[in-house]
Every structure is written in C-alpha cells, then in structure tokens.
Amino acid sequence: xxxxxxxxxxxxxxxxxxxxxxxxxxxxxxxxxxxxxxxxxxxxxxxxxxxxxxxxxxxxxxxxxxxxxxxxxxxxxxxxxxxxxxxxxxxxxxxxxxxxxxxxxxxxxxxxxxxxxxxxxxxxxxxxxxxxxxxxxxxxxxxxxxxxxxxxxxx
Numbered sequence: 001x002x003x004x005x006x007x008x009x010x011x012x013x014x015x016x017x018x019x020x021x022x023x024x025x026x027x028x029x030x031x032x033x034x035x036x037x038x039x040x041x042x043x044x045x046x047x048x049x050x051x052x053x054x055x056x057x058x059x060x061x062x063x064x065x066x067x068x069x070x071x072x073x074x075x076x077x078x079x080x081x082x083x084x085x086x087x088x089x090x091x092x093x094x095x096x097x098x099x100x101x102x103x104x105x106x107x108x109x110x111x112x113x114x115x116x117x118x119x120x121x122x123x124x125x126x127x128x129x130x131x132x133x134x135x136x137x138x139x140x141x142x143x144x145x146x147x148x149x150x151x152x153x154x155x
Contacts, residue, residue, distance in 0.1 A: 007029065008033070011025075041053050049076055050078045050079050053071045057085065064089075068094075078109075095121050102114035111134060115150060116146070119153075128151065
C-alpha cells in the first residue's frame with residue numbers, strides 16, 4: 001500500500017500525461033486523493049488544475065460536490081468548464097449549485113458546457129430564467145442558440 005506522498009506523486013505523474021483515462025484513474029486512486037486534487041484546483045498550475053477538476057468529477061465521494069462547486073468559481077476558465085462538465089456526475093441538487101454559478105459565467109465556453117449539463121441532467125425547468133436571459137443577451141450566437149433551443153424543449 002503506497003503512502004499518501006507516494007500516491008500524490010502517482011496522481012501528479014498521471015495528470016502530467018497528455019491523454020488521460022479519468023474513469024480508470026478515479027477507480028485506481030479513489031477518494032483518498034481528493035485533498036490533493038482540491039489543492040491542485042486552487043493552485044497556480046492551470047494545466048494541473050484543469051485535469052484535477054476533471055478527475056475529481058469522476059470520483060464518487062460526498063466531498064466531490066464541494067470541490068466541483070468551488071472549481072466553478074476558479075480563476076482559470078478551463079477549470080470552470082471542467083466544473084460545468086463535472087456537474088453532470090453529481091446529484092441534481094448538487095449539480096444545480098454548480099450550474100447556478102456556471103450559468104452566470106461570462107465565458108461562452110463555460111456557458112455552452114453548463115447548458116449541455118443542464119440538459120443532460122433534465123433540470124432545465126429549474127434554470128428557465130437564467131436560460132432565458134442567456135438567450136436574450138448572450139453575444140455568442142451558438143450559446144444563445146443552445147439556450148433558446150433548450151427553453152423551447154421545456155415549454
């Protein structure tokens with residue numbers, strides 16, 4: 001059994017790879033690496049923060065919702081995208097907390113993933129007002145279209 005330091009080194013080595021199998025890594029490392037992933041998400045290495053956020057989303061543990069919710073406010077746009085994506089793996093209630101932030105984001109990439117997550121979780125009715133606002137004021141025509149298409153589906 002590796003020590004926590006050895007496990008952390010293994011996780012960082014994994015995250016430094018180019019092509020990652022997140023579900024396999026989540027199964028291999030488990031919840032014991034969540035404190036490391038949280039620290040990496042909050043750190044200054046954007047690449048590690050992004051990959052740590054994606055990996056956290058695949059780990060089944062009660063604290064993952066808090067980590068993903070925190071990542072939704074991250075300084076790095078790609079980490080916020082990872083949080084919006086990771087929300088799909090949470091319960092509807094926990095995902096709603098993340099997506100509430102993500103749907104207020106100014107970045108079109110974050111909004112696009114958040115809208116897709118809302119749709120995949122079947123919780124669009126909970127965000128009708130936010131989706132309507134995005135459909136009216138968003139400058140990115142793709143994002144605007146995604147929001148308006150989803151609103152039509154819930155009417």
